[in-house]
Amino acid sequence: MKPAVPRASRSQLAIMVERVIEGLVYICGISAIIFVFGIFFFVFKEGAPFLAKLNFTEFFFSKEWIPTSSVQPKYGIGALIVGTVSVTALAMLIAVPFGLGAAVFVSEFCTGKTKETLKITIELLAAIPSVVWGFIGLSVMSPVIISVFHVPVGVNLLNAALLLALMSVPIMVSIGEDALKAVPDSYREAGIALGATKWQLIYRVLIPAAKNGLLAAVLLGVGRAIGETMAVLMATGHAVNIPDSIFDPVRTLTATIAAELGETSHGSPHYQVLFLIGVVLFSITAVVNLAADFIVKGIKRK
Amino acid sequence: MTMNKQINWSIRAGAVATLAAGLLLTGCGKSDSSGGAASGSKKTVANIGSDTMVNLAAAWAEAYGAIDKSTVIEVNGGGSGVGIKGLINGTAELANSSRHIEDKEKAELKEKRQLDSKEFIVGFDALAVYVHKDNPINEITVEQLAEIYRADGKITKWSELGVTSIPGGKGDELIRVSRQNNSGTYEYFKEAVVGKKNEFKLGSLDMNGSKDVVELVGKTPNAIGYSGMGYATPSVKKLKVAKKKGEPYVEPSIAATHDKTYPIARPMYFYTAGEPAPHVKAYIDWAMSDAGQKIVETTGYVPLPKK
Numbered sequence: 001m002k003p004a005v006p007r008a009s010r011s012q013l014a015i016m017v018e019r020v021i022e023g024l025v026y027i028c029g030i031s032a033i034i035f036v037f038g039i040f041f042f043v044f045k046e047g048a049p050f051l052a053k054l055n056f057t058e059f060f061f062s063k064e065w066i067p068t069s070s071v072q073p074k075y076g077i078g079a080l081i082v083g084t085v086s087v088t089a090l091a092m093l094i095a096v097p098f099g100l101g102a103a104v105f106v107s108e109f110c111t112g113k114t115k116e117t118l119k120i121t122i123e124l125l126a127a128i129p130s131v132v133w134g135f136i137g138l139s140v141m142s143p144v145i146i147s148v149f150h151v152p153v154g155v156n157l158l159n160a161a162l163l164l165a166l167m168s169v170p171i172m173v174s175i176g177e178d179a180l181k182a183v184p185d186s187y188r189e190a191g192i193a194l195g196a197t198k199w200q201l202i203y204r205v206l207i208p209a210a211k212n213g214l215l216a217a218v219l220l221g222v223g224r225a226i227g228e229t230m231a232v233l234m235a236t237g238h239a240v241n242i243p244d245s246i247f248d249p250v251r252t253l254t255a256t257i258a259a260e261l262g263e264t265s266h267g268s269p270h271y272q273v274l275f276l277i278g279v280v281l282f283s284i285t286a287v288v289n290l291a292a293d294f295i296v297k298g299i300k301r302k
Numbered sequence: 303m304t305m306n307k308q309i310n311w312s313i314r315a316g317a318v319a320t321l322a323a324g325l326l327l328t329g330c331g332k333s334d335s336s337g338g339a340a341s342g343s344k345k346t347v348a349n350i351g352s353d354t355m356v357n358l359a360a361a362w363a364e365a366y367g368a369i370d371k372s373t374v375i376e377v378n379g380g381g382s383g384v385g386i387k388g389l390i391n392g393t394a395e396l397a398n399s400s401r402h403i404e405d406k407e408k409a410e411l412k413e414k415r416q417l418d419s420k421e422f423i424v425g426f427d428a429l430a431v432y433v434h435k436d437n438p439i440n441e442i443t444v445e446q447l448a449e450i451y452r453a454d455g456k457i458t459k460w461s462e463l464g465v466t467s468i469p470g471g472k473g474d475e476l477i478r479v480s481r482q483n484n485s486g487t488y489e490y491f492k493e494a495v496v497g498k499k500n501e502f503k504l505g506s507l508d509m510n511g512s513k514d515v516v517e518l519v520g521k522t523p524n525a526i527g528y529s530g531m532g533y534a535t536p537s538v539k540k541l542k543v544a545k546k547k548g549e550p551y552v553e554p555s556i557a558a559t560h561d562k563t564y565p566i567a568r569p570m571y572f573y574t575a576g577e578p579a580p581h582v583k584a585y586i587d588w589a590m591s592d593a594g595q596k597i598v599e600t601t602g603y604v605p606l607p608k609k
Contacts, residue, residue, distance in 0.1 A: 152524040241505040
């Protein structure tokens, strides 16, 4: 705040009020940071006592997750990490082409009623609660997958990835469409004036111009997929297993926390390990976001 | 059940009624039950023990709040051993146990408090083995189940159980459906089938509820799973179970649970130290009455034989 030309009409009170409001806005601004670090701190604090006893190689690379054994508990989350990564990757493989394709279609090809109907329907897709998705996976898609693909079990990697793809497509479409809409119309006009076809215009002009926004759309979808819990708990099969094919059941980090935290005793090793899994998840998301940030910055520099 | 779980479901049954009466004395739920409580104040019963029974105990406590407003039942899990230890230390008035009291524990109670334990059977916990309704198999032994579910068990294919083709099934693979590793059902199945010293074979589909197990088995012709007897649906089939080869296969039923011929079933007990106080006795009687046994049935367990 530069002290501008003092105005005689401003009372002391008005200045005070402004200071207070400034302070409040500042707190709002940094609150997100405080919350993020606060949450990380508390999650870490609950899990930290176990770090001393933790065998890191076993923790990250063993696929033996037997936390409630009365003989020798084993805390290997290797299979769970593979589960989370594979479900998310397959979901993105399905969702990115559909999501971005739909964004381009809605933004560039649709007009009037079709556009409005499509937008509303896609947003409705985002409003379906994840437990409903999980139920659809368990009781509708599972028999379909069994009979279409001739596999013995229908709750598997593919089932969960399809659900996650359906759940993240609406986010990608709405954010992707906003990004494309933000490209100035002069770009389109210039492209058409140069004789570009619609495809050339989209591929050569609009997508590069909206790159950052589209990347943000994809990453928000990835975030949704990694963090999803209820649907994957029901649709992956929740089996501690390293998949050989997309028809094998798997188990994710989030679903493990959700299924087991409720009934473990406060402060037990099992409880602490579950919080460490929370820290691992947090780190994965942080890495994804940071990577995105660097990519966006790299694009800008060019 | 040696696990040190701490499910803290303090059910302050009747608190709402007290509030309505304008007494606002819910905070006084600590009044000692052994001391003759003055009329109007609340008596608390510390009800600790088995994790298998904690859902049932909580449902009982909640329903009892509407019947006797002057008694508050505080339910806590922790395991059968924790409940009986509570009787010995005097921190529990009523212990829930899914196993028989051990002689050592009886002696300890006698030594510390000069009291004999008193036992009440309040219901049964019976697990049925479910397969898809189209699966031709009808019978299985506990030994075979152990081979299927145990970490070093040999059976991974239906053909090893003599099932060569399942209508609607794909391939020979046997899909094991289990429960999440801290449920009471998981613990009991481990104890009764897999063996306490053994581990489950990893890679089973660990469902998050008794209903989900049956739901999944009903949709998956290649699957086998275990769950409470009361969860059967038209799309699944309950197998007859024998202890080992050569012994008779027994249909899972309430009658077979009562005459102890069905192998994956056990009684659930209440224990008290000496004669229960009148208000505790009233609660036990109510739990064993038709009204209490109705709750046993609705929570998925097997009620006592009708008198």
